[in-house]
Every structure is written in C-alpha cells, then in structure tokens.
Amino acid sequence: MGFKTIDEANEAVVQRMISTQPTLIDVVPAKSVIPELNDENTKTLLHAGPPIRFDQMSDPMQGSCVGAVLFEKWADNEEDARKMLENDEIRFVPFHHVNGVGPMGGITSANFPVLVVKDTSNETEKNTAYCTLNEGIGAVLRFGAFGPQVIERLEWQRDVLGPVLSKALRQIDGGMNVNGAIARAIAMGDEFHQRNIAASYAFLRDLAPIITALEDVEQKDKEDVIQFLADTDQFFLNVAMAAGKVMTDTARNEIQSGTIVTAMCRNGHEFGIRIAGMGDEWFTGPVNTPQGLYFTGFSEEDANPDMGDSAITETIGVGGMAMIAAPAVTRFVGTGGFNDALETSNDMAEITIAENPNWIIPTWNFRGAPTGIDARLVVETGILPVINTGIANKVAGRGQIGAGTVTPPMEAFEKAITAYAKKLGMK
Amino acid sequence: MGFKTIDEANEAVVQRMISTQPTLIDVVPAKSVIPELNDENTKTLLHAGPPIRFDQMSDPMQGSCVGAVLFEKWADNEEDARKMLENDEIRFVPFHHVNGVGPMGGITSANFPVLVVKDTSNETEKNTAYCTLNEGIGAVLRFGAFGPQVIERLEWQRDVLGPVLSKALRQIDGGMNVNGAIARAIAMGDEFHQRNIAASYAFLRDLAPIITALEDVEQKDKEDVIQFLADTDQFFLNVAMAAGKVMTDTARNEIQSGTIVTAMCRNGHEFGIRIAGMGDEWFTGPVNTPQGLYFTGFSEEDANPDMGDSAITETIGVGGMAMIAAPAVTRFVGTGGFNDALETSNDMAEITIAENPNWIIPTWNFRGAPTGIDARLVVETGILPVINTGIANKVAGRGQIGAGTVTPPMEAFEKAITAYAKKLGMK
Helix, strand or coil, X not given: CCCCCHHHHHHHHHHHHHHXXXXXXXEEEHHHHCHHHCCCCCEEEEECCCCCCHHHCCHHHHHHHHHHHHHCCCCCCHHXXXXXXXXXXXXXXXXXXXXXXXXXXXXXXXXXXXXXXXXXXXXCCCCEEEEEXXXXXXXCHHHCCCCHHHHHHXXXXXXXXXXXXXXXXXXXXXXXXXXXXXXXXXXXXXXXXXXXXXXXXXXXXXXXXXXXXXXXXXXXXXXHHHHHHHHCCCHHHHHHHHHHHHHHHHHHHHCCCCCEEEEEEEECCEEEEEEHHHCCCCEEEECCCCEEEXXXXXXXXXXXXXXXXXXXXXXXXXXXXXXXXXXXXXHHHCCCCHHHHHXXXXXXXXXXXXXXXXXXXXXXXXXXXXXXXXXXXXXXXXXXXXXXXXXXXXXXXXXXXXXXXXXXXXXXXXXXXXXXXXXXXXX | CCCCCHHHHXXXXXXXXXXXXXXXXXXXXXXHHCHHHCCCCCEEEEECCCCCCHHHCXXXXXXXXXXXXXXXXXXXXXXXXXXXXHCCCEEEEEHHHHCEECCCCCCECCCCEEEEEEECCCCCCCCEEEEECCCCCCCCXXXXXXXXXXXXXXXHHHHHHHXXXXXXXXXCCCCEEHHHHHHHHHCCCCCCCCCCHHHHHHHHHHHHHHHHXXXXXCHHHHHHHHHHHHHCCCHHHHHHHHHHHHHHHHHHHHCCCCCEEEEEEEECCEEEEEEHHHCCCCEEEECCCCEEEECCCCCHHHECCCEECCCHHHHCCXXXXXXXXXXXXXXXXXXXXXXXXXXXXXXXHHHEEEEEEEEEEHHHCCEEXXXXXXXXXXXXXXXXXXXXXXXEECCCCCCEEEEEEECCCHHHHHHHHHHHHHHCCCX
C-alpha cells in the first residue's frame, strides 16, 4: 500500500483533500462533460446516492425523474414519462460515478447546466467535478416537482443562467478560488450545507460587477441572472458540493489506502459511504429520516427518508461537522443553542483526524474545520457524523417541509472497516 | 421629569432607541438637508466629535479640511486652502449638531452626498439622520488625504454614486429597513464598526438587481457603482452610523431624563459624550490613542489620537459592545481569541441595561446586542465602553495604519453624572 500504517495512509488522504485547490471555472451543459449523458443509444439519468433502481426510489425522486424526462422532451406528459421510467427505457447512473454530485434527488440529464470545479493543484485528467445549479426554493425538481414552472426554470437555467455564468466565470483569471470563498464565508456564519447565505452573497458580490459589464448578454438576461442570484441564498451549496467532490476524488484517485471516508451520500433508500482503501466500492445501510423542525402544518409523518449527495459537504469537514461555524443553524434545525453547536463540532473532532487550516472557524476559537472522518473512529467511538439537511415531503413535488440533522447508519462504517480488514488480510 | 426614578427614565430611553425603525430612504447632497451647509454668507465644514477649532485639530483632520475646501473649489491649492482655514474664514460645526455623523475626521461640506436614514416609527420633524458615503480604503479624505484622486472620487460620489443610489433606494417601497439589515448581518460575523462585510455584501445583494434594471442610468455608471459597492467592505458602516444617530436622537429628543449615553464621539483632541438627562450638553475628556495591531512598518508612534463619530455604533450596542458577534475581529484588532470576544461583550453587559431583541447574536447564545450604556454603571464599575476603531496615521493623508480598540476617558462619564446630579438638585 506504500504506507507503513493505516494512520499514515489516512494522514496522506486527508492532507491531499486539504491541499486540493478547487476552482470554479465554468458552467456547461452536463452532456458536454459527462459522456454517459451523451449516448445516443441510451437515455440516461444521473441520481444521488449509491446505485438504485427506479422502483426502489421514493416518490420525490421518481417525481424528479418524470421532470427530467419532460425537460428532455423524451415524453410530453407524466403518464408517458412514468411508463418509460417503469419499463426500463432509462438507464440510471449514480452522479458520483461520473465525477459529480447532485442535491436531494440529484436527478440530472443531458441538458442540465452543471458547475465545473477543477482541482488546479492536480494535473491529471481526473481533476474535475460537477454539480447542477441550485434552483432556489419552492417547487423545484430536486424535491420531486415537475410542473410547468419547474421545467421552465430549468429551461431558463439551460438557456440563460448557465451561459451567463459561464461567460462571467471565464472572465476571472484562473477561475474562482473555492477554498478562499469557503474561508471567507465560514467566518460569516455559513457551514455550507444548511446555510450558504454569506457565500452566496459573496458569490454575487464577486460576479455582479462582471455580469453587469458583459457585452454580449441582453440587458434583461443580466437583470434576471442578478435577481436570481440575489434571491437564492443556497446558491453556493452546489459550488461547495462540487468542490467537495473534487477534493475527495483527488485524494481517493491518488491514494487507495486507509479508512478515511471519501464519500457519503443517500438515495432515499440507502445511505452509502466510500473509504479511501476500498476505492469505488459502496458500503451501505438503510437511510434514516432526518430529525428536526418542520414548517407549520408538517410533521415527521410527512418526511421523506434522507436523500442527496449533499453530505459530501460533511465528508470534507463542513456542514454538520462545522456546526459551530453557524450557530444560527442550530435554531433552524432544532438542535438548541450555541453550546449545542459547540458540542456537535467537538464530537466531530473525535471522529476526524485533522483540522483544515484553510478553513478557520473564529467561533471555534480559530480551529480549522474538522476534516477526514476515520471510519475506524466512528465504529470505535460510536459517534456518527452529523449531517445537516433539508427535509423533503415524501410526496413528490411538495418540496421542503423542514430542516434537521440526520446520521448515517453505523452499519455502513462497520461494513467498510470489515471489508478493508479483509483486504489487508486481517482476520 | 415624568419618571419616578432614574432607572425608569433610563429604561424608557433604551426602549425608545430599540423601538425606532431606522430606514435608509435616500442619498442626497448634504446642503439640501443641512441648512448650515447652504448658507451663502458662511462657508461651513462639519466635523466629527464635540466642538473643536481648526488650530486644535490633528494633522489628518486638518488635511480633510483642506480636501473639502479644494472639493468645494473655495480654493484651488493647498496653500490658499490652509490660509482660509487658519484665518477663520470657515465656520466649523459638529456633524452631531446637525442631525448627522461622520467617520474619522468627519469633515463634510455642502456637496458631499449623504445617506438619509429616517426613523419611520417617528412622525415628528426630528426623525432623520445623515452620514457621508464610505470612500473605500487607501488615500481617502476621512484620513486626511486630499490629493487629486481623493477629490476625483468625491466628485464621482457626488455626480454618480449618490444619484444612482438615490434612484435605487427610491425603488424600494418604504425604504431599506436597517434593523433588518443589522439583524441579518449580526448573525454573519459583523459588529458594524470594524467589520461590515456581511452587511455590505447584503446591501449590494439588495441593490444590485435594482441598479442593473435602472432605466435612466448610463451602463458605465451602473458598472462603476456595482464595482465600487463590491469593493467596499465597510460601505455599510456609514449606514449603521446614520441609523445609530437617528436611534439615539429619537430617544433623546423625546426623553430628557436619565443617565443613558446618547452619543459618544471624538475629534482627535477630545472625546465627548452626551447623556439623555443633559440634552445637548457635551461632557468631554482628552481622547486616548487606540491600542491594537499595526500594519507592517507602523507602530503606536505613528498613530493619531482617536477620532470620528463612528462610536455611535457602540452607543447603540454594536461595535466593540457586540465583539462576540464578530470573533474574527478580535484577531484583527489584537484582542485575542473567541473567549476574549466573549469576555468583552460580557463586560459590556455590565454597563448596559438592555439587550436589543431585534439584534440577536447567535454566538452569544442568542442574546441581543448589549444596549443602553448607563453612565452611572460605567463610573460605578470602572468598566469603560470598548470601541473598535481604525487607527489613522498622525500625518495627514497617509491613511489607516492599523486597527484596534480604544476607550473613552472616564472623566467624561464622571462629569456627566455630576452635572446630572446637580440638575436633579442632589448634593
């Protein structure tokens, strides 16, 4: 394995995660960078989480699939779309398998615009990750909505938002430094899963002057793009997710040793993790349902089981791991006050092996984000990673009904450790 | 006095400060709202702090005066400008005396654009306060610079920035709610004196869509204004200052009783405070020189004594009072880590009588900003308000050389209490 001990391998993996330079360089059509979406013979949808069949998907995720089929004009009504999906006319591929991540359902098809985040510290070909654009709140595809306004917004993102952001980002020499963006906003109360408001404001602050000055964009499109960015407090979540994907993939592509968690994701059915020493293999267990605060009129009975690739943020040490950076989130997710946030991050320090010196948390007395979950420590201590998450209505298209925290199943970590021990020839 | 006890009066004053609704409604030429600046017979400059003569002013403040004279074209070179100033051809009026406040030197003349913040909870005529626009950093008038680029920037602010902001603000129905803006950004690491980055980003976020869509503004002016706002992390300081002025003036205009501090300001020579029970009277003592961290190559020997009206932020419970909201500031001003920030705000709670429920600080376990400094408590406890401040080079025009904290002279509080006791007929 090239390392004398698991600890040494783990340290190398975490340091490689930390030393990546995720850089947002462009927004492009998904099919232009993901060959699986550009296959004339096989209609393909990407989805969040580990592999899953259509019939296993929860209602919101199935709704998202219907929406994507309508968006791609593979069918022109829900009934026909569902038939295609049920009759196996569509291939499903985990977004994680094609260098990307998607929030909630994560359903993504050929013509979705995707953020392109490149690790500029990495000269190999495997140095880029993708994520869809945030759709805002309300009726959105990622929560399973597929009505006309959802499809129209996706068309606008495809035709206007994506191309305008692409033009603007390409004006930034060397691209937008995501490490720097996270460093700035982690001192402004963001933890980059539940709360991205500072980073999203900063993103607009960085891009608004450029967008305003673009010469080959219609005035109305400039106005609409700037208004959309101003209205979308979670816009940066998807940037952070793509950054998380490239950080973890850079590390796991270079080092296939040790027990550091390199992916955590959920498909509404199973929670999957990867560890560096086991490469592409998924270790899964049944997903939990988030615990938290519900919007008026909703309760846990209405909640969909946990889904989405957004737990990539916790995988890189932010989200619930960095709860102390965003004490305002604790009230939103129903986990108490400042001291509860502190306790959460202190707990997370028990199962991580490093602090990211790029992401200093002033409210944690200037400690760095707790990074590098060691699956062994999770099993040994019984402390599970805390994931901040939105809660989806279990009925497709009804959107977000609350926010809370969720933990992975311990089973996934146990399976990963057992498999790695076996690989190393331990009994 | 209408109150049975000083405590009762103090409570009323603080509650009136808290119940104001400071609303940013416009940006206008100073002379259009401040009659003292529109007097054909008397050239007038406003300045920060309690009353002061030109010959008492420190070099940066005198430099600012030269700049204002050049900006108004009362003279066309420094020598002539200084002659006018030294020969008493210019009348000096404290900005505080004309419903406004100015940062650092605070020097303001007829054609400066000023922010207009109105207390919309207040139907009287005395419901509005003013503050100049932030000039950004580097060579700026408020630190005493008066070179061509300083004057050109002021001309641009007069001709472009002011009018564009005016048009944009007037598009917001009812104006921009400053309480809401502070509430949002106090959860994002701002304390509104040393750190206004979140509020400034949010300000841009609120205005960029409007500015982009303005129909009667040149494209280049839109670009320049959006770029300036994007580059000016302290832009919101001046908004917070005007809000502070209207909050304190509303309270002290309605209630002339008690020992709550209604103004704190410095002119580089004297530190002045007002208390509600003594109306317009200033109680002064010699200013201190800030303690803090200096930029490379500078030391305390280079520092100008404390100046500026910006301590109005501490007067309303933010700035150094709310240090815990902005632990990142503690590193910048050299006052240690998270626990030092906590200790500072806990100390400030000892000399204030309320917490502002509008401005909840998540990092202070969701307590409100410590508001309403009781001059009696300052004298009794010996705890002085902590003011976060920039440190100016004592040579005009060399700008900011560091950042730190400063305290008022105890003498000012003692004098105020003594005078009020005398007024009440106590011995």
